[in-house]
Amino acid sequence: MHINDSFLTSQFGEEYLYLINRNAFEKQPSHAIFENLYDEKLHTEERFYIILGTDSGLLLDHVVQLEKPVDTRYLFIELPEVIERLEHKNKLDELPEYITITTIDKWKDSATAFGMDLYLYKDYCQFIKSVAAIDSFVPAYNAAILQFEQEFQSYRFITRATLGVSPFMSPQLMNICENQTPALVFKHKFKGDTCIILAGGPSLDEDIEWVKEHKDHIVIIAVSRIARRLNQIGLIPHIVVSVDPYEISYDVSKELLLFPPNVLFLHSNSVTPFLLAQWHGKSAYLNRRYPWDEKGDEKNLKSAGPTVTNTALKAAVDMGFSNILLSGVDLCFSEKGVTHASGSNEANIGPTLGRPGTWVKTYAGKTVETLIVFGTAGERLSEIAEEAKKTDQAVYNLSPNAACLPHIEHVPSSALSFTHDKENYADKLLSCIPVMTTSEIQHDYNVVNTNVKRVLADVKDIKRLAEKALTANEQLFKEKGNESENFKFKIQMDKIEKKLNTTFKRTSKFIKNFGIDKFISSAQANSSDEWSDDKVEKTGKLYYQAYIVTCENLIILLDKALERINSRIEEQKPTPRLSIMFAQWEKDRILGRAQHWLEKTHVDQSTFTSEEQSTFERFAKIHTADIHNVETKHLTRTKEEASLDGVRRKVITLFHQKNIDALTTLINSLKISMETEEQAKVLYNLGLAYSSILTESYQDALYYFEQLPPEQIEEDELQQLAGIAYKLKDYGLAKACLQELSVLSITYLPQFTKLLRLLGDEKIALNYFHQCIEQDPKNVFLWNGLGEFYFNGKAYDSAKIAFETALSNAPDDKRAKEFLQKLNALPSNT
CATH class of the missing domain: 1.20.120 (Four Helix Bundle (Hemerythrin (Met), subunit A))
Incomplete structure (x- = not known):
């Protein structure tokens, strides 16, 4: 990317680079835009702000002028080319000691040297996108956002992990009685055996039937969020795993409570009590039982972050399985843009298209999208698999459509067979758990x-x-x-x-x-x-x-x-005393525990009063209704995340990146969304138009652009239409597009006037220049454009006057100096 444009000056006297900000600062002064956009976000005391983009230096100036909040620092990340332009304008001279600027490739080193870690420990870091980054007219900003978010999340995960488990101690205390059997009882008990970890990715659907067929030859370990799907198809796992302490985890996993009691519930010590306290079978916990140091409490298997799948794999390795198969561990979108297996809220709502992501290769060699959190999870899975190799344990992914990870090979289920007899793994698992009177x-x-x-x-x-x-x-x-x-x-x-x-x-x-x-x-x-x-x-x-x-x-x-x-x-x-139990169950909202207590107790139930019997019946009714209620908070959040916001800019970014595979995947996803979203059809045609340009199918591109409503033909589309028109030699269309672009910004005037000259309309072209200069007589860009127009038309005297006028307004202007050197080097008789 080359940012050679001169700084333009807005009607408010503020300089900006048009390529970076376009007309963002032409309707309002920058300080008004920043105050409206960021409100108090930049004013908080004791914060470490990481700001992507300086908005041509305007946001940097705005922050410098703010009253400094106590113990707050600002780290700007900017494109190298923009930093160079700002340095040339002396905008980076003598920045206050609490403000610094760096590039995306150096941000981590700069942030560490600037003292970010202490703020990170407190969770006082805040990421802010500049107007330029939000708009991402320059695709490099979009790439920088993705790179930063991925690197920051990974760094934050590692840094915050050293703080212990303070956010999880409250549920850990709530689980302290249920955390009775440490998962250590399973350590190395399954050497020579094979297990399969079933997660919630779309490839789960590919191997479900194979898993059902071989359920007596392998230990089936399922993450809790696919419990609904497994119940629907009648596949009961041997182990179900859950780790999250949050109530929303109950929303997506509550169907695990419908599994029979011979299923083992393997969980973190801080799993949401809504699941653990209502579970009616055997369970085993990971990590420590107590949130403080107790003798011997540290001797247990450990969980692994950042996802439940990481914990499931770590547990499988610790249990000693020789071969560990993965299904539904995609860590990427399917080619249709789906992230989760059928039956899940995510699959039912449809593809999540507007959220920014990165692009990875699958085992099949295709380029697909993935979310940043999936990327971090993949790195950790790869580390666990690498460690497993040291003890001759192997991890395989059954799906060719999963993200390709180091140390995890792909093997199709069709290539697997088992020679040993069927085994009752449920009994083997439960036999490891001590029986308590x-x-x-x-x-x-x-x-x-x-x-x-x-x-x-x-x-x-x-x-x-x-x-x-x-x-x-x-x-x-x-x-x-x-x-x-x-x-x-x-x-x-x-x-x-x-x-x-x-x-x-x-x-x-x-x-x-x-x-x-x-x-x-x-x-x-x-x-x-x-x-x-x-x-x-x-x-x-x-x-x-x-x-x-x-x-x-x-x-x-x-x-x-x-x-x-x-x-x-x-x-x-x-x-x-049932009254004590009733009160506690109701207070903790674990009414399902009542029915399970009835099933296990040796108490003579005929001694219960009618009121007590009625309470048990009421609890059972409420619990059953809750289990089958699908209108959850998680469903609401999933609907919000499935919004098409951001898809338009995503299409354009992928086009500029020439990522045809990713653009094709996005188009396929939009085709699915067209069934429920009217706006998806517009975006579908937009995607096809840009995709056709990449494949040099210009007539098709023109057709798809023509399908768009007029209000959807914005600056990016006008640029491409002008380019297509040139290639198809449709100069009338090119002229119309460039004329409209010139109205949007004077930066397009040189291209427009060049075309007018080619069409023989030189006087009209000069009139455009003179009209614009009359409105803004000190605009260096316009004087340089006029000078170049004269130079190309060999009107050297007029060109010299134009460039000298440019220099009189900006003595250091590089472009004007270069052309004046060319003019002075011409023979005197020209």
Whole structure:
């Protein structure tokens, strides 16, 4: 890409590069556009803003002029060519120390050197797109967005993973009784066996029948989100896996509760309690049971991010399977633009077309689209597969239409056969789980109860210590000039800190992990600032307030956990108090647990009162209705994401990238969407028009452009129509397009006047120049354009006057200087 245009000047006196921003700043001054678009987004204290694009330097100027928020930094990412133009205009001289600029290829190094990691720990990084990046008239911006988002998500995942599991500790506490059997019981128990992991990608449909046929020769491991589909076709897995703590995970996975109880539920310690607490079969948890350090608790199999499929593969490797097959692990769109298997909300709603993605090769060698999160998941899957090779375990993907990943080979299901006898894998799995008597379960719950009470007592003690330290911190700086007297408060704070790090070391660590965001907030981002007494006092205040607030939150959670544990203990009693159980189930919204308790209990149900019987019936009715309700939050979100917003610019970007495979896939997807979306037909024809240009089928391209409504013929289309008209020698059409483009922007005037000259309309061409110059007599671009027009017509004296006028308005203008050198080099008699 070459950005050789001169800066144009808007009617508000602001300079911009037309190729970058077109007419974005001609209707309103830039500051008004930025304030409307970003509102308060750029004003927040203690933020690390990553801004893609400078809008020809206007957004950079806007940020420089803002009042600096405390401890906030701005990192601009810009195209190298634009940076060069801005440097030439001296727009990058003496930027404030809290603002820097870099290129997309160097952003990570620049961000790290600029102190991004501390902000990332706090989750205080914010990505902002400039107007130029949003519009992406220059396709390089779109490519930069995708590159940044992919690299940032991967870097963020790795960086944030080091913080522990603070967002997951609350559901972990809720699951503390159900997290009874560690997945460690399955370690290396399946050496020599083969398993298949079924995920939610579209290729799942290709191998379902093969899996059903061989279900007694392989262990079937399914991710929870395909439970609805598996129930529909009557395929029951041996293991179902779920990891997400969020309620929306229940929306997409709740049909797993319909599986028979001999299915093993393998889950993270923080899986949503709506699934785990209502599961009626055996289960095993990954990671730690407790959110604090308990002896031996770390000895367990671990989950792996960022998706449930990563965890399923990691578990399969740890369980010892020699051959691990993948189906529905596409990590990319199908050729029709579908991301999920039939039966899912995503498949029912239709392709997600407007969301930006990257393009990958499948095992079949085709180029298809993938989402950034899929790319990150693929990298991690490849790492797990590479590690598995070291223990002679192999991972294979059954689908030729899946994204091709290193260390995972493709093998079609037709090439596989099994010589060993059928095996009852459900029994083998369940035999690994220790059988617990009622008294053993009660004992386990009592141990959990004791541990939670101990930690709760510690948290209350730590809160009191933090309150004392906070008071001492205030007293330390209260009276200026009385440091020797105040020093006793420093000694008091040191003693408290020592106690926190010794007597309460284990619980303090738990508190800091749980409240990591608050404790990191007490760390100062801007270490270059001078550490005044006020700043030292503020830092200490934030630190002890982090302790106090976190302790307050934990006291509430731990109290609730104790109530829940007591309810679970009540469930095991020979004569339980049903009112306690009813209240807890209703409070936790796990009414399905009632029916499963009835199925397992040895309590004489004939002793229940009519009111108690009625409560059980009411709970069962509500739970059944909930399981079969398809109008979920996830469905609503999926409908929103299936919007066609962004598809138009995506078509144009793929055209400029000459990505014919990707454009063809998008066209196929739009053809499907035409059945339900009227706008899809317009975009379908638009895609065919641009695709026809790439295949040099210009007559077809012209036909498809003509199918578009007039209001859909925008600047990009006029550019292409003008080019097609030249190739087809339809100069009347070319003239009409260039004339309309010249109205949109004077940058098209040189092309338009050149065509007019070719058509013999030189006087009309000159009139256009003179009219425009009369309206904007200091416009360097116009004077240069007029000079070049005269130069090409060998009117050298007039050309010289035009270029000299350009230089009088812009003494450093490169283009005018070059032409004047050419003119001065001409023989004197020309």
